[in-house]
Amino acid sequence: MGSSAEEIKKHNKIYMGIFVALLILTGVTVAVAEIDFGIKIGIFVALLVAxxxxxxxxxxxxxxxxxxxxxFWVLGLTFLFFFVLLLLPVITLHDNPMAKFIDPVSGQLLGE
Amino acid sequence: MSDIPIPHDIEPHPLTRMYNGKFGIWLFLASEVMLFGALFSTYVLLRVGAPPGSWPIYGAPSIHGHEILSIPMATFNTAVLIGSSVTMVLAWAALKIGNLSRGKLYLLITFALAGTFLVVKYFEYKAKFTHYLVVLKDAPPDELKDVVDHRPIQTGAVTRDLWFVNGHMTEDDKEKDYIKIVPDPKKAAHGEGDAGHAPAAASHGGDGHNHAPVQIERSLIQRYSYWGPQASTFLGIYFCITGLHGLHILGGMIVIIYMYFTADGWWKRNPEKIINRVECTGLYWHFVDLVWIFLFPILYLL
Incomplete structure (x- = not known):
C-alpha cells in the first residue's frame, strides 16, 4: 500500500466510492428479494451480489x-476448505450406506 | 532492563513479505472462515432437510426467513456495518498520513456504529422473545376455528396434524387456566392439504388482522413457547449464527476502544506500531462486516 500523503488521499476517494457501491448493492439485494424471481434465481442473484x-x-x-x-496461498487453501465445508452435506449423504434407500427430503424409505 | 525487540513487528518478514502481526491476523481470519463456513453449511443442511411447512416456523405463509424477521432493521444494520468498515479504513489512512486526532475520531465513530448495530440487534431479538407459538393438542373448538392454523406435518412415514397459533402474548398468568394472545394475521394459507380450513381464514376478512386478544384454555394446549432458539430449527440456527456474529462485534468494539485509549502513548513511542495495530484491527473488522454481508441475504431474504 502506498504510504505517501498524496496516495493516501487518493485512496480515501476510492474508499468512499466503494462505500457508495456497497450501499447500492445492498439496495439491489433487498429489491431482488422483494421481486421474488423464484427460489433458484433468487438464491443465485443474492449470493452473486453478496x-x-x-x-x-x-x-x-x-x-x-x-x-x-x-x-494468497493461505487464502487459496482457505477457500478450498471453505468449498469442501459447503459440500459437506452432499459428501455426508454419499458416505452413508443407507443414503441410497432414504429420500433425503422426506426421510422415507425408497422403494426397491 | 533492555528491551528485546519483537522481530518483524514493523518491517516485513522476508518470507511472508508482510509484518508478522498482519500475517498472524490473516491466519486467524482463515480459521474464522472455517468456523462460519461450518455454520453456513449447517444452515444449508437444516434448510434442505426441513419438513414442509416448518421453515422458518410452523404457520409462516412462505419459506422465507423474512416472514418472521424484520428486513428494514436488518437493512439499516447492514448500512451501519458497511459505514463502520469505511470509518475503520479511514482511521488507518489518517494515522498513515500522520493525523492522530482524525484517526482517533474515526476509531470513535467506528465504535459508535458498532454499538448502534448491537442496539438494533437487541430490539430485533426482543421482538422475537415476546412473540409466541402455541401448539394445541387437537382440533380447536368452534369458537377458535378462525384463529387457529392447521398444517399436516410429515416426519418420515408418519403424518400428523398440527394445530397452532402464532402471536403476541398479552396474558400468561400461571394461576389462571387460560392464556390470552393476539394472533398474527393469517395470510392466505397455501399449506399442503389445508383446503378444509382456508375458507374459515378467508371469512375472517381480507387482511385478517385482529388486534383483540383471544383466550385459549390451557387444557387445549400441548405446548407453547416464545420465538427463541427452541421454537423452530430456523430460529435455532438464526440465533446461533447472529449471536456468534454479535459476539464478534462485541470483541471488535473492545479492541477498537482499547486502540482509541492507548493510541496517544504509542504515537509518542512508536507511531509505526499503532498504525500497524489499527490496520490489523481493521482487517478483523472488515471480516466481521464481510460475514454480515453474506448472513443478511441468507437469513433474511432467501
Whole structure:
C-alpha cells in the first residue's frame, strides 16, 4: 500500500466510492428479494451480489489489491476448505450406506 | 532492563513479505472462515432437510426467513456495518498520513456504529422473545376455528396434524387456566392439504388482522413457547449464527476502544506500531462486516 500523503488521499476517494457501491448493492439485494424471481434465481442473484460485495470489501478495505506473497496461498487453501465445508452435506449423504434407500427430503424409505 | 525487540513487528518478514502481526491476523481470519463456513453449511443442511411447512416456523405463509424477521432493521444494520468498515479504513489512512486526532475520531465513530448495530440487534431479538407459538393438542373448538392454523406435518412415514397459533402474548398468568394472545394475521394459507380450513381464514376478512386478544384454555394446549432458539430449527440456527456474529462485534468494539485509549502513548513511542495495530484491527473488522454481508441475504431474504 502506498504510504505517501498524496496516495493516501487518493485512496480515501476510492474508499468512499466503494462505500457508495456497497450501499447500492445492498439496495439491489433487498429489491431482488422483494421481486421474488423464484427460489433458484433468487438464491443465485443474492449470493452473486453478496460475493461482489464481499470481494469489494476484501480487495479494497482489506488491501488485497496491493498485497503480495504467500498470503494468497493461505487464502487459496482457505477457500478450498471453505468449498469442501459447503459440500459437506452432499459428501455426508454419499458416505452413508443407507443414503441410497432414504429420500433425503422426506426421510422415507425408497422403494426397491 | 533492555528491551528485546519483537522481530518483524514493523518491517516485513522476508518470507511472508508482510509484518508478522498482519500475517498472524490473516491466519486467524482463515480459521474464522472455517468456523462460519461450518455454520453456513449447517444452515444449508437444516434448510434442505426441513419438513414442509416448518421453515422458518410452523404457520409462516412462505419459506422465507423474512416472514418472521424484520428486513428494514436488518437493512439499516447492514448500512451501519458497511459505514463502520469505511470509518475503520479511514482511521488507518489518517494515522498513515500522520493525523492522530482524525484517526482517533474515526476509531470513535467506528465504535459508535458498532454499538448502534448491537442496539438494533437487541430490539430485533426482543421482538422475537415476546412473540409466541402455541401448539394445541387437537382440533380447536368452534369458537377458535378462525384463529387457529392447521398444517399436516410429515416426519418420515408418519403424518400428523398440527394445530397452532402464532402471536403476541398479552396474558400468561400461571394461576389462571387460560392464556390470552393476539394472533398474527393469517395470510392466505397455501399449506399442503389445508383446503378444509382456508375458507374459515378467508371469512375472517381480507387482511385478517385482529388486534383483540383471544383466550385459549390451557387444557387445549400441548405446548407453547416464545420465538427463541427452541421454537423452530430456523430460529435455532438464526440465533446461533447472529449471536456468534454479535459476539464478534462485541470483541471488535473492545479492541477498537482499547486502540482509541492507548493510541496517544504509542504515537509518542512508536507511531509505526499503532498504525500497524489499527490496520490489523481493521482487517478483523472488515471480516466481521464481510460475514454480515453474506448472513443478511441468507437469513433474511432467501
Amino acid at each position: 460475493c461482489v460485495k464481499g470481494g469489494l470489501v476484501a480487495a479494497y478495505f482489506m488491501h488485497l489489491t496491493t498485497e503480495k506473497g504467500p498470503l
